[in-house]
Amino acid sequence: MDMIHKFSMNGYNIVLDVDGGSVHILDDVAYELVDLYEENTKEEIISKLENKFTAEQIAEAYDEITSLKEEGLLFTTDTYEFNPNFVNRKKVVKALCLHVSHDCNLRCKYCFASQGDFGGAKEIMNFEVGKAAIDYLIANSGNRRNLEIDFFGGEPLMNFEVVKQLVEYGRKVEKTRGKNIRFTITTNGVLLDDEKIKYINENMHNVVLSLDGRKEVNDNMRPTVNNKGSYDIIAPKFKKLVSERPKDKYYYIRGTFTRDNLDFSEDVLHFANEGFKLTSVEPVVGEEENPYALREEDLPKVFEEYEKLAVQYADMKLKGDGFSFFHFMIDLNQGPCVIKRITGCGAGNEYLAITPSGDIYPCHQFVGNEDFKLGNILDEKIELPKEVTNMFREAHVYAKDECRNCWNKFYCSGGCHANAINFNNDIKVPYKLGCEMQKKRTECSIMIQAKMMLEGN
Helix, strand or coil, X not given: CCCEEXXXXXXXXXXXXXXXXXXXXXXXHHHHHCCCHHHCCHHHHHHHHCCCCCHHHHHHHHHXXXXXXXXXXXXXXXCHHHCHHHHCCCCCCCEEEEECEECCCECCCCCCCCCCCCCCCCEECCHHHHHHHHHHHHHCCCCXXXXXXXXXXXXXXXXXXXXXXXXXXXXXXXXXXXXXXEEEEEECCCCCCHHHHHHHHHHCCEEXXXXXXXHHHHHHHCCECCCCCCHHHHHHHHHHHHHCCCCCCCCEEXXXXXXXXXXXXXXXXXXXXXXXXXXXXXXXXXXXXXXXCCCHHHHHHHHHHHHHHXXXXXXXXXXXXXXEEXXXXXXCCCCCHHHHHHHCCCECCCEEEECCCCEEECCHHHCCCHHHCCEECCCCCCCCCHHHHHHHHCCCHHHCHHHHCCCCHHHHCCCCHHHHHHHHCCCCCCCHHHHHHHHHHHHHHHHHHHHHHXXXX
């Protein structure tokens, strides 16, 4: 099916050619005409629109749309479902999430990990479990050279000595196996000090810094164990880490917005004003009975906030004093990368999570759910259950009825598997609230790129 998506934002009439990825900014005539184009002749369209526009304007717009179609820039056809790179994609493990600590020194109200222990005992990973995980990753990575390991928790700085031992081990074995391991650490920053900052900046390819934005917002949702605010403890340490971070390495300051701060654009801008140039503020995920959880009735306000942020974001970019907001960074070019986008995050196949005791799960969101335990990294022979790994492998956009015919399928990857299972008990039925917010973010991203293209240098 030839698919387009059209919307107006910030004074632009935008049409996305879904399957080709081309974006067009159209005048009012062409914007109305594009809906009628495929089902009507030129004469029929003139007849239907002549009460709004002149026949000459309509004919000119019709010829413009025809040219775009003939050039393969509009009404293109989706061929990716049968692309050999999609059909024949190999099962290789590319990334691990190592839960080096199932304990935490914050008590975030929305924590999906039950304040760090994922509903189980508080425990930390020993070196042997981490070593076995690294060995497994290398042995099952096929010809892939670049591999990813994320030190996760709970709070991984509570087990920092083992983190350092595992980095040292990874550096040693990667050389002999022709691999390049990129390490990431996700931290709340409470235990950061000069020594840890130096180590992280030297050894971590990426670092994810958890903070929710403005002081009052952060301290409401992210108290310490004795119920005090955490912002004043953490923010100065994050600023120091970022100020000393080498330019060739990444970081993200990552927040979560909830029903308590639907004006979250203020938190994104707060990060920018505090000097953080790489930011992400993501919607909370939680059952509706939680007072902080987002509900369908909140969507108009959330959409309004995304649009407001997008307008400010684009203006700042044009002035040269911009920052990068993770959810507004999308690749509109269809090509080899589109295969990755339609297959999703790789959980359960390319990406696995390992608990402190060595249990293997499809991703960090499933840890603690015994139905999805795939084995243990210390087992003599590890054979991940095919019924589970295949279920995840086949949960791509073409296998989901709601995704197959959705204009956003190339930009959302079919949504989060864990959310689909937790909310709908079916990996092939996406979490509706997440879908709607993702669509709005994609529209905002396209508008920003359109404005940059038209008004940038």
